[in-house]
Amino acid sequence: MATPTSPAAQDAPAEPPSPPSPTASFYDMSDDEEGGYSTIRHSKTGKGVKLLYTKSKVYVHPSPSAKDNIPGYIALIQQKPGLERTVSATPQSSRIHAERNGLLLAWVPESSLGSASDIYTKVELADGDSPPKQSYLVPPPPITTAHSSSLGTYAFAIPLTEIFSILVRPPSVGWWFGSVIINTRAGDSFPALFFHDSECQSTIQQRKKLQRESLEISASGQGMFWGGDEVLRWLKRYVTVERSVQEPNIYLIEPSEADKLSFGSGGKPTSDNVRNVLEGKAKDHPSPSSRNKDAQMDPVMQALKSARWNFLEKMAQVTTFTRRTAQAVAENKNLPPQVRRLLQNPQVQTVSDEFDSARLYLARWAMGIAEQSEREKNQRMWTAKDVLDMEDSELGEFEIVDAEQMSLADKRKPVTLKEWNGFFNSRTGRLEKTPDEVKERIFHGGLNADDGVRKEAYLFLLGVYEWDSSEEERDAKMNSLRDEYIRLKGAWWERMVDEQGTLEEREWWKEQKMRIEKDVHRTDRHIPLFAGEDIPHPDPDSPFAESGTNVHMEQMKDMLLTYNEYNRDLGYVQGMSDLLAPIYAIEQDDAVAFWGFVHFMERMERNFLRDQSGMRLQLLTLDHLCQFLDPKLYDHLQKLDSTNFFFFFRMLLVWFKREFEFTDILRMWEGLWTDYLSSNFHLFLAMAILEKHRDVIIDHLKGFDEVLKYVNELSGTIDLPSTMIRAEALFRRFQRMVEAIDKKSNFPIPTVRQRLPQPPSESTTTRPGADGKPRQASQSSSESARRSANLAVIASGPGPGSSSSKAGASTSGRERTTGDAIAQGIGAEKEKVISPELRILLSKELPKLDKHEVREHGGGVGS
């Protein structure tokens, strides 16, 4: 707590300040004996320290709950020379310029300031970039060099000479806060200080000023200016601040030569600006250009910004956006100022494409937010160690930029027929690469759209051909498949002609035939292949008899009727025609396309069950995923009664077929078919689409109907390449978060991806049974209850010890009840847990249904 104490008693616990009388003030005006400036200081004792800079609304977050946040001031304070000698001096301090002696960096809670808060406010709002002309004296805060002593009070004041480094985490749009963590030379860290910029008067003022100064759109916009920028700027006046090359978020304070070698720039000269300060030119105002440089000092930010503009420029050519959305974006209060400026530019306003660029920019930041918010919510007390621990296990928020750079690399070039053929032995036709290598290429690069490579590759991706087959084996297989297709086709044909079966069965068949015909006549008719009617309809009783048909529609009908025969437990269900059309369009051979479709349907079957359990499960998984990756968006959707995620129903049912152009669908599906990262990667695509629009959803959508409408209207506006890249980035973040949580929970990492050996641990001995009962935690001790509750949920996923053969069963959704889901929700309130629904996302195993399950829930007329 910052209380007036005599310098000699700085380390002693101090009493809270209280004015001598209710009416008296601690402070009044006097003359500063040193500089001849008028001084404001403590009236009673005359003792005080000079407040050089301060910034309000800097919080300590002692617990995950926002209501525990403690607002305070970060302050740069100057003691009278010599006074700081009471603290233990380190070898470095003797080398430091005398002017820096007596400088303290402090954080004091608002509540401890008493009437000094007026002075803090004045100093904070004092205009200008240099220390105030007038000296403001405030009670000296207790000086501490270690965080451990201040636990429970959090206040600290540390001589600059004792600061080893500062870990700086810049903020993102709107709602997560930038933070700094101060690491001492003694090896300690103070709690993270979070800059609530939107509450901080001085930051708001400075932002406005910066906005006024740079009205033009520029690649180096300073919109991300935040409170922490200021702190580094003040410090640079007085000490050498050098950014660590190895840990770009770490700024070293007065690094020694050894420090520079191990962390810093390797002895590169520091910026002239800082040199000037060190050489006693502190009073020189920095030139406007160097001031700008300061405000945007972060080279990572710089890189991000330029990457962004290159990226957006590219994007703007291929995306469009509705005016309605553009308007919504323009009104978004959380927009970074430079984006808002962009939106206000009349030229921009006429080019609606660029609004989408702005959205992309925002969305990318939003993903950083989601990540950061997760970290914040799950850390009681942030120290540098915590952050670095997390950094070890997760990519920083710039991973998305990495992902974009990845997109430009060669490996994103489509696989050509030539390259594809090169994968195989020219004599045997056997694959000479691993299937994973091929899948990786296709996942990232896709297949060439024009040279016919898809025709062959799709049969591998769909599983018609085995990856390890020889050409001879494949030919044999295709021959028998053709025979089988003809047999199946004959079977329904006979059924149709002979009117076999019960009345009910005959009715079902008639209905199904009708349904298929209707749907074929309205599936992808804008594709040249399916367009037009150039042959008379074979059936004069058909409702389409008059309009006629074309040969490809007739083939579609035959294939779907054959599928209806082949899988009578399920039969044809609306949406299947959307799934068949792209495969047929590539193969253009009904027997080949049919078997490709059959294999595709093996994984899609769950979408079409009569009880919709497979769709429910996927929507529930999306619910968990959103809750996990973007709790703020989730909270908002919860308020709108939209966490049923029904607005994703269409996208999930037919794998985004209605949202993208036909050519994009081919590119997307061939990627999804690889199961390269996850056999449920389509859910990450859904998350990527949702994340892109999260800000609009949070700020402007106020009901379930609005969300549904908004999401439905995204159809035709979504850019595929960037969506796939974001989905991959989201997957990788998800994977890392799961791993980090597993690690934190001291469990062996039960990812399916990496089957690590399971070390003996208490988790194996207390592992609950597979019936899931132990979810009711024991009451013996709260700690063990917590752990076992945590364990119960985590252990119910396919861990390294348990066979992953259960994966198929649980993905079908049949084993999960609403009760489970609620229990899950309650669990999630207390714990960061990985639900089985989420853990399955790490699996690459196909979510196939049991045959009997389809029989029971398919809704067909199967035997």
Next chain:
Amino acid sequence: MSSRKKILLKVIILGDSGVGKTSLMNQYVNKKFSASYKATIGADFLTKEVLVDDRLVTMQLWDTAGQERFQSLGVAFYRGADCCVLVYDVNNSKSFDTLDSWRDEFLIQASPIDPESFPFVVLGNKVDVDESKRMISSKRAQAFCQSKGGIPYFETSAKEAVNVEQAFEVIARNALAQEESQDFNPDFPETIPINIGEENQGCSC
């Protein structure tokens, strides 16, 4: 913005797949017909502002997938409906036979306070098709509607814009009457939120 509370009328359109639900809605709202509307997946809605007896109301017309199994997830948007439109294809007797179960299913899922008086409207669509193809006569349809407590019945063609405007005028009027008869029926919370509190993630260190 008008200070007067805006009236939103929620209308649900049901019926077998391919009877023309999407087409009817688009003909009414956009005055357009296309032979190549894709099969509706999930749900969508269109809105239209109309004057009903000098009162400006917003109609929100909900279109859903016709295949029966997709209705199980539809509860979310049945709720709060002011009128339900049942559509069949006059050339398809099956689509007429299922009208009754569509009606029952709606009443179960939407659970209006007074199911007896809840307004339905029946539309027999595709009357532009050759008379020789017709399976359900006007008489039969009218008898059905009569037996269900006098449901208004219209024969329409979304393709040729026959009777569409008239039908929706009645739909709007009946929906408005339903909305006003409900007076104060504040939405009670359907679900008990289980994740109250601003922070629901604890530390699991």
